[in-house]
Amino acid sequence: MSRLVDLYPKAWRARYGEELEDLVAARPPGVGGSIDLLRGVLDAHRHPELVDATAASPTGAEPVSRQRYEDLRVARRLGIGAWIGAVAWIFAWVVAAQGPMVGTGDDAYRDGMAAMPLYFAALILLAAGLVGQMIRLPARARVARFGAFIGIFAAPIWGLGPWLLLFAAVLFVGLLLLALGAWWSNEWSGLAALAVVGSTVIGTVLVAVALLVGFREPLGQAVLVAFVTLLTLNWLAVGANLQRLPSVVDIAPAVDDPVTEPAPA
């Protein structure tokens, strides 16, 4: 039911959202309470004047400056870039899987070079999303920022070739640090952090086992598909929290209010 609180206007949530979520968590509303909450949502949309849009969140979140707001908008675009990177990542592997077979017999392999531009673009866009995280994350989220920082360098290098597994490992460590650090700092939701940690760990274990054991086809291909699919969650998660812009912008008055002349007696 706490998701009903998300239906309130942004400025309203910035002012009363945490209190109301706490109330709903402490005492989950039944059917009648949920209907009452929905009526409250409609009322809040009809009467936006009830909440001062420049007011700070009562429970800690400070209003951001105009400059910070603009920075976060840039980070949001980078997050959208990361999402586009997710599409490029999938298409890269699809294109690679369609490549021509080269050689014969046991030495035959599929030439996936046609996918390289897409593959490189995908990892560049992931790095762009990580730059967005660096912009977004506060200084106190040191571990997360460090993870994003090393990921920014490791991702493009791994983009030069899928066989550069050392850089893949560095990138994965960076992503894990980012997810866990951002979650610990309350900057990422538990779901986003779990998606990155789960997909990265499971994907890595799958590929490691495949490399060590040497799965026969089609099992090896199935492992690759699972790996690619799982890792796609990283692009999505990196872009996700960047889409949320603060609703509260600290607007300093540009000029003083004009002095009203007293009415003549």
Added chain:
Amino acid sequence: MNQGLAELGRFAEPSLYILASLADGPKHGYAIMTDVESISGQPLGPGTLYGALARMEKRGLIEALEPVDRRRPYRITGLGATTLRTQLEGLAGFSRLGLDRLRGASR
């Protein structure tokens, strides 16, 4: 300086209960909700509670205090106390009038 609660529409009655609840000290949302329910005997929904709180805060009848964890207490203001007193005295006068008439009719 007094403001009536009638202009609050459907939030007028909950607002009166909330002011009465805050009359003996600051309370946060959950405490207000349970207190109002014990006073009125009626459930107070979260949407109505915060709709009323927002209106009363806007009109200066209550004020928010520093938050404790995620809970923010509210305190009745001087204007809110005056408004509550006026409303209750009006109700008391109405109550006396009605009771007097009942007594007169029963003689």
